[in-house]
């Protein structure tokens with residue numbers, strides 16, 4: 370497989386704390402059909418078990434300079450792929 374062009378490799382961390390998605394991210398997810406009206410996530414190819422795990426994961430985003438839930442990162446335009454516990458991130462400015 371060809372190496373994807375990316376700027377950052379961001380390590381995925383786990384937290385036991387309950388993470389909440391920001392409202393604007395929820396709205397985006399709903400708009401793109403990845404979340405239903407009840408706020409339940411529907412990500413293609415992601416099993417409920419994986420989803421449960423994903424909800425506890427976060428990354429220290431090098432672009433937004435804050436901790437971002439993995440789910441938000443997963444749907445970010447900079448997200449390229451997930452390889453061995455790391456996110457390959459394009460690193461473009463998000464503003």
Ligand code: SF4
Nearest residue numbers: 430442445447448458
């Ligand atoms: S893909 Fe998006 S959210 Fe994830 S680390 Fe890169 S800029 Fe941050």
